[in-house]
Amino acid sequence: MNDWDLRNAEYGRDVSWGDADDGIESDNGMLDPAETDLASSEATPEKPNAGAWSQEKCLDFLEREVCRHPLNRELLYKTLELCLDPLELSALEQRMLSFPEAAQATQDPYHLVCLLEDAGGLRRTELDGEGREVTDLQKRESTEDEADDLVASVLFETTETGRTFVRQHDPRRRFAELLDAEPVRKNCYIELLGFCNERPRPYTEIETLLRSNAVLLSEKKSGLPLQPSVFVDKLERAGILEWRDGWSLSQEGRGCLDALRGE
């Protein structure tokens, strides 16, 4: 039986919806809280816990935070790489500001460093004037002003999770993965890298270079030919190209190009 037949059987007569007065909608209970209107539980947001979390979970968390904003992504990666050896904060900030990605970052270096610390990628060490670590116990046993005066410098060092992240996302490795995933585009990438190695290139020149490229013309996505910007985007994402008033090779990019040309 279909739903209509079942319904009619229930009521013993042919009813259309709305005819049966079962009292539901005359008192719709709008004023009465439902039994399931329970108070919310106050769960705290998760923070990385290297002791309790698996390495994979720690890595996932760090990756999510690093990738949350694309304009910060590469700069955050480079910061983790910078701190493989402990680096004092002011020197770290200066180094970060020297990267081309810093111009586009959405936050200043210190906030980005704190982001990495909160994400479990960096570890902060506070030192006193003698170069000794200032402990939490010392700070708790001091007044607020004394605690501030205790800290003479701050070091940041990449954690184990951060080091794993740096290894996994090394630009050379990213580029190798890119070539493995898209072997038909290899020659196109080499051509583009060589072009940008000569001098920084505006996008318009890259567009002219690649417009008649066979790969661009033959490959289609969503029914459309690829735009030259796809290649720029992929190489930038791999840390091989960077923008310095034009597209140029990064240090790793120059190394990759030399290696490819040597093959």
Added chain:
Amino acid sequence: MQERNLTRRSFVQAATLAGAAAAIGVSMPNALVETEPAYADEPVETKVVKTSCHGCIQMCPVRAYIENGVVVKLEGNPDAPVSRGSLCLKGLNQLHTMYSPRRVLHPLKRAGQRGENKWEVISWDEALDLAAEQITSTIDKYGPYSFFASVGGGGSYSFMEAMTLPMAFGSPTVFEPGCAQCYLPRYAMAKYMYGGNDQSVADNAVQEIFKVEDNKADTVVLWGAQPSVSQTAESGRGMAELRAQGVKTIVVDPNFSPDAQKADVWLPVRPGTDTGLLLCWFRYIFENKLYNEEFTKFWTNLPFLIDPDTKLPVKAEELFEDFVSPTPENTPAYVCVDAASGEPKPFVFSLPENADVDPEIFATVEIDGKQYKSAGQIYKEEAEPWTLEHTAENCWLQADKIEEAVKLYTGASVAGIVNGVASDMTESASQVPLGCMGLDAIMGYVDIPGCTMTQYGTGVVANPTSRPVTYHNGFDGMFSDMYGCGAVVGLSDEENAERIASFDPAVQEQFGRLLLDRLGMKDHKGLYTWCHSHIPTVREAIATGEPFKPRVWFDMSGNKLAMLGNAKSWYDVFPEIDFIIGQYPMLTSFHVEAADLVFPVREWLEEPMVNMTQLNTSWLQNECVHIGETVSHSIPAAQVIARCKEKWGGTMPGLTPGYIGSATEAEVKESVAATLQAPSWEELINNTDKYVPCVIPPEDYWHYKQYETIVDDGLPAGFGTESRKFEVYCTLLLKMARTGYPFCYPYEQEACADYSPICTYIEPAESPLDDDEYPFVLTSGRVPYFHHGTMRHAAFARELFPTAEIRINTRTAAELGISHMDWVKVSSRRGEVHARAYLTEGVAPRTVWMERFWNPECYDESQPNKTAGWRECNVNVLTKNDAPFNEVFGSYTNRGFTVKIEKSEKPSNVWVEPHEFEPFMPTLQSEPQTKDVF
């Protein structure tokens, strides 16, 4: 505008003091204590200002009461012909929006991470510079296709601005969550089928049935529309007036809406199966010969013989070698089977009385070994399986009710179908309007008093002197005229070629390239009608970076996370978008999660505009007040463009004129004044009653049977199609699928599979008939408190409707152990959300119904663990944005997908009790009035 100065205290002084003294009594001489002067001690300057609501798409005329610069009361304007002084909850709650503590009054730059609700107030100068820097640097690095724009749905202020902003930058990408999922299919199909107005009431296309004088409406079919809820004060009121006059109504809606409750027949169709019901009606009408024979024979193309190889109507010259048509080249003669002889004959365009054939509607004939069927025969065969019984079973209806409805429809002196938004949100988005308009056409319910499809106003469509033509590419083909791409249907080949030859080839080529490179267009060419991109394809491009990556986004709407289908799939690609600019009166989930910069824009009580008409009247949306540094909606983009142009040394990479929008408030106001035929804004404001409403005399507005008018070529005007017939068999769809005609002309877009030229049945991809895991079918519709994503922060609106509700049949609920108002978890293949169960007999046992919702309280300062409020109760977490799509428009599935339901608990952070909404109560009434920013 009236001004009165009152001193209330002086008015009531004698009475109250006397009363107070008597109440206190002589024994308490020291009871009166001196205090601060009361509000009512100060003189109150009150004025009443004419304006229009913009709480939904229909924009009812309103009177705003302003005391000392604060709007204190709103009421409908009784002079409005359809709303007649009505104003709904959305309009009334505008006071909660205008003065909401959530208002954004200054430009905001993100201070923390995306997802944190931390913002820094910056100057307009800094904000514009930041936006321009991000846009220009991104385009410099990756090219113009890296830019994209988006806008909100029906009622959005910025539709034209968002559409043209990417053009200015040389980008092809713009979208809005409506468009293919809201109104575009119905709007476009009307243009393709006959070149006229569609059957939407919400979008003001249907006006005839709401005439005040001489209203001939007899029967109205509301097909997937609920005016009483969606546009309560205007078309809702209009429908109430009609019913009071004795007009009969048929409502096709899975939900027992207020319109359904008042209907003569309610057909609660299974969500997504409307095409089956439409074909049933066709079958019944064909079988019982209830159609208007003369109109169907002579004014539709159903008698045309169709070439089985091309699927196109055969032209007389193709079958009759010696035939020379007496009509112009762009009014071809086709072929029909003549009833008198039973033979195929040339069918020359003419008035019925001048025809030299009596065309058979249903015919099959063999010519030179090839079998030709008439379009009517093809339709008849398509409809054949849809008997009353089969339809009842498939669509969860009763056969006798279906028959009652179609008899009412066909037996009326005049009837008309109102086709609402529901079908736009399914894979059948093109088929349903094909069916609804096809039905009205074969009944002859076109361009006659009392029907729903009429042409009105002062344009040439309403009052033709030459053969009607139809422009495509933007509204009324505006982009064809601006950039030289797009054929005009109805012009001859020579005329079309001559027309585009006058355009600059470089501009034409650039625009043509933008058309061809627009995402998703190869498969869904109907989107060209509004120059919009296919949303799932845009998302895919962002996610994969191919064929190019849209990476700097200018959005001109509210809460994209509450409106886009499969919201989480969009949340997941935010990390791929470099910079996101928003503009809105307040921060929504989308801004919290994604935006990097937000421009503050005006609410409707602040922004001058001329809105949709009510019949032959146009009304002013007035600048009643202005607070903060908010601006009219078109200004941010215009100002950003100016900055970009400076950075680029005076040039822009896109088209010229490109952006269509005002850069200053003065421009906005002068444009409004000009539209209302006032010499200046100042004159308009000082003499509003003289100019508002702007009225077109009825005799110049209402027109009928234009298709019979003899025009300058000596022939009847006909309709704005190639054949000059109402194309119930829509040939333009076939040409469109194969080449992108008429939009891409003179270029050609790559062909896709043919689009169906007639209504065909499509079973929803997720079907409750065979889905054991998700056994219920979910559909949606409006509630009267909100419009799209608006008003969820309006305290009074939330008190009345505090949280998402899902309507569930009482028997179903009992089976699941769910009681009325229990919290439930609703899950689809995309995600899960929560709602309170509203038990009702008003939906079928395996249908559930849930409106969109989101929760701005989730990021209130009082919340210990803030969320952005889009995951908790948002039905668009559940909706389906992958294939199959509607073939013509790429519409995805917001209604008619499967879910499962289980009892659950209220999500954290969601408010329900009235007192909880106290933080939303308006607080900005004391904000000073401010001058224009630009």
